[in-house]
């Protein structure tokens with residue numbers, strides 16, 4: 001039996017905690033107190049579920065992937081369809097939960113950071129829905145890479161602030177969002193986009209994402225009469241993965257998190273934080289991170305902007321340390337191949353982040369007998385990635401995209 | 406618990422500069438100049454890739470220093486070099502927690518002690534997370550300087566009663582950087598902190614004008630001036646690195662520091 005985490009200090013074993021400037025300690029205590037009250041409040045839970053159903057379209061389906069299964073020739077493969085959420089990814093589950101908490105705390109101004117723009121879009125969306133203001137910090141590099149999502153956020157009425165510090169990507173956008181929060185914590189609510197940051201954020205985001213795993217468990221049992229043998233999810237900060245894994249932690253199910261191996265984990269160009277990182281503090285939490293020997297944080301790389309983060313949620317660091325979840329990685333090329341494979345076998349275009357999970361799941365399923373099952377968390381849809389794919393595939397000279405498979 | 410071996414007498418002028426900005430040997434000259442200009446304690450900033458509590462001015466200084474190859478061990482060794490060149494005032498290392506973790510907490514304190522540091526300030530190690538680290542520091546005779554902020558409220562008493570060396574009050578919400586105006590409630594906040602503190606209470610974040618210093622001297626025991634000085638270093642950087650202009654540039658820096666410290670001296674001579 002595993003210990004209950006996080007404990008009262010926000011620790012998951014050695015990981016987690018609150019490594020933030022003193023100014024933020026009281027705001028964090030206030031959020032923690034309100035979160036605990038909200039989670040114990042039936043009417044809060046009902047409103048959260050009601051909005052998930054009527055606004056985001058939950059429950060999302062569990063889809064059997066017969067063609068993919070046949071092609072791979074191993075275990076039966078299932079997809080949990082977070083791609084069918086409003087705004088196209090699991091990020092909205094968390095955004096709705098945190099917006100409800102902000103409302104409960106009387107805060108009408110939201111701060112968010114974003115990399116690919118998926119969390120920024122989710123934050124801007126719930127801000128519009130709840131009649132709140134929203135300011136989104138985004139690295140200048142990412143703004144260039146994700147033009148469409150920037151425009152989407154603006155259409156939704158959010159203010160997008162370009163971040164020019166550091167390497168101008170998600171890590172720096174998160175720094176800047178936290179700095180802005182330090183200056184405006186009296187009337188703003190910081191809506192973090194993954195299971196990262198200081199306590200109670202990793203716990204809060206897990207609680208607002210576990211709906212993925214809770215639904216999947218029920219759906220899978222109804223469909224197969226047993227639990228899946230293996231569950232696979234991609235890990236950036238780790239919110240879709242924790243959301244999916246958490247309800248299965250006590251069960252006899254193999255859990256596999258897939259990090260981005262970029263151009264390869266033996267090159268400097270990857271975002272495989274647990275696979276290659278070391279213990280330290282990033283964005284207020286003790287966890288694994290990519291850093292040099294002097295503790296300066298390194299810039300990660302992945303084709304997928306949503307996995308391009310040098311840290312990882314502290315609960316994942318903990319689950320890795322106790323061996324409950326296995327963390328592996330998939331390269332850009334493997335993710336791109338899986339992206340095409342799923343599109344062409346099932347007519348489902350996955351987010352490039354989710355394609356990392358598909359790649360690893362295919363590899364595992366191939367080695368498993370046909371009476372076993374693999375469940376993939378399909379965290380988002382790939383409309384946002386079509387341009388990236390065009391660039392990536394176009395770069396392979398002379399290759400005909402239609403016949404890559 | 407001991408209060409700390411910092412022998413200083415208020416009012417305290419506590420300047421902050423970044424180790425290695427714009428170059429390590431320049432930092433030594435700036436430290437000497439600050440001591441001569443009347444600094445009571447020097448806060449030596451260790452550059453960090455992700456300084457969460459710092460605004461653009463200090464972020465840029467950190468980037469300059471990191472580009473020059475500065476690291477935490479080198480910054481600590483720079484203190485040793487300062488001691489050899491005659492810097493005698495207490496020196497507090499200001500560093501984020503992660504570099505300390507990578508060096509190892511024991512190694513960090515041992516190296517700091519060996520090089521003549523007098524204390525440590527870690528902006529992202531709040532009271533609740535600091536227990537074992539603080540105790541380790543005590544074993545090396547190196548106090549951990551605590552911070553209180555305008556949001557600390559009911560936390561002030563707990564933090565102030567455990568404070569060592571001096572207590573650092575963050576003037577206002579936000580990160581480091583010069584501010585045109587300090588909050589109107591600052592006086593009340595400082596008086597509240599002073600009621601609970603057994604050690605001198607210094608205020609920092611945003612202090613950049615002698616007028617502010619003159620006002621603050623009435624309600625606390627000292628001021629920390631960071632971004633304003635770092636901005637000056639940034640302006641002077643090209644001259645500080647030109648051999649035939651360095652002396653004049655250092656003198657200009659010292660004069661600027663002296664102008665900020667001046668109201669503190671007037672305070673005590675006129676009392």
Ligand SMILES: Cc1ncc(COP(=O)(O)O)c(C=O)c1O
Pocket residue numbers: 089090091115116117118119193194195234235236237238239240241305306307351353354379380381
């Ligand atoms: C579709 C999708 N999946 C996964 C992620 C990675 O985030 P997390 O690891 O928190 O689920 C993102 C982040 O932007 C995303 O957009």
